[in-house]
Amino acid sequence: MAILEIQHLKKYFETPRGLLHAVDDVSFRLEAGKTLGVVGESGCGKSTLGRTILQLIDSTDGKILFEGNDITHAKGKTLREARENMQIIFQDPFSSLDPRMTVSETIREPLKLSKRYTKEEVESRTERLMETVGLAERLRNSYPHELDGGRRQRIGIARALALNPKLIVCDEPVSALDVSIQAQILNLMQDLQEERKLTYIFITHDLSVVRYISDEICVMYLGQVVEKSPAKELFVRPMHPYTKALLSAIPIPDITAKRERILLKGEVTSPVDPKPGCRFAARCPHAVEACHQPQVLAEVENQHFVACGRVHEMLE
Structure with missing residues (x-):
């Protein structure tokens, strides 16, 4: 049974350059007792997604269903009751x-x-x-x-x-800790999940951590989910070009080993809609066209979804 269902969730911010598409048409289902890892580079919208789900910031569009109830625009007592079942662990413990x-x-x-x-x-x-x-x-x-x-x-x-609570959003909870302390905290969280039947959304940029703790993984780029699959499958058979580039950046603990890095050419798709006459528009000729074309997730294998779109052009 799905404890959380996100339908076409969007969160845009007003900036001097136009609308910043921090979360752009994200959809997924999360089963009770499971851990969904959300990975991607800094600024891809991971933390904004988590905070929008908890309504720490208001969504621009889309639906948030918790245990089948629409809490997208919940206020007052309804929101307070929902938040008792949905908590967050912040990145910086200080x-x-x-x-x-x-x-x-x-x-x-x-x-x-x-x-x-x-x-x-x-x-x-x-x-x-x-x-x-x-x-x-x-x-x-x-x-x-x-x-x-x-x-x-x-x-x-x-x-x-x-x-x-039944659901906890873990917003990079171990990124500020030493490696040995990270292991202790991750083991504690797994023990708590087993004892209390907790459901986690685990947000991180550390691929080794998300591989260890997650049941499923969503890869985000420019506010959109470009690939979603079971954790083990993602590392064995990454399919989206951005996922392959991300995995190629994982360091190998061997000074004699060399990994072939997949380099990004640049951001073909921009998260900003330039206003008419904006001096930044020339830097991204595809910005207006590409930003209004959401990545469509297609199931290419069992529970393995990959997005289609112009993001493929950014890879060599």
């Missing part, structure tokens, strides 16, 4: 925490705001959450600046788990 709140206060806050628990229940649940994510009791009165990155991210995870 800037996403209030520096004036202790560990226990941060974890306790969503429990207090929900107004569903007594004072004693709030305290006991806070203690259990700290234990669940591996935070020692002695840290309950510590402030974020007194902790390392791994512990700070554990606070963010505990806060996201506080109200027992």
Whole structure:
């Protein structure tokens, strides 16, 4: 059963150069208990997609269906109830925490705001959450600046788990951490998913991480999904030229080995619609034409979807 269904979701931003197509006609279904990895280069719209799904920013067009209910334009009580089941773990565990709140206060806050628990229940649940994510009791009165990155991210995870959500958007949750700490956090998240039957949208630019944790992977370029397939299949049989270029950039841990890099010529498709007379229009002669031609995902193999469009022209 699909816990989340996204239909032709769009998010455009007004800029001096016109409309920026941050998320441009994205559609997918996510089954309960699964992990969908979203990968792509910086600026491709990954984080904007996650925040739009959670309605931290309003969508321009399209539909967001959570457990069959349309929450695209939910407000007030309806949105509040939906957000109890949809949480986020932010990329930077330092800037996403209030520096004036202790560990226990941060974890306790969503429990207090929900107004569903007594004072004693709030305290006991806070203690259990700290234990669940591996935070020692002695840290309950510590402030974020007194902790390392791994512990700070554990606070963010505990806060996201506080109200027992069903879906968590993980916005590059390990990119700011050391490699050894990354492994600990990823293992913790997998254990939590198994114990609590959680569903993840895992946003990252680290292909090795997304291969390890995901069931399915979406590859994004210029706000659009250009390829979607099971995780193992994507690395064995990448089909879209951009996916092949992305995978060719993965470093090989062998100084004697050489990998043939697929270089991009440049952005044939621009995420900006130039206004008439705009001085930037000449840099991208296909901008207006290409931006209004959404990539159509076609199923070329079982559960393996690839987009068709002019993006192929950008590769040598």
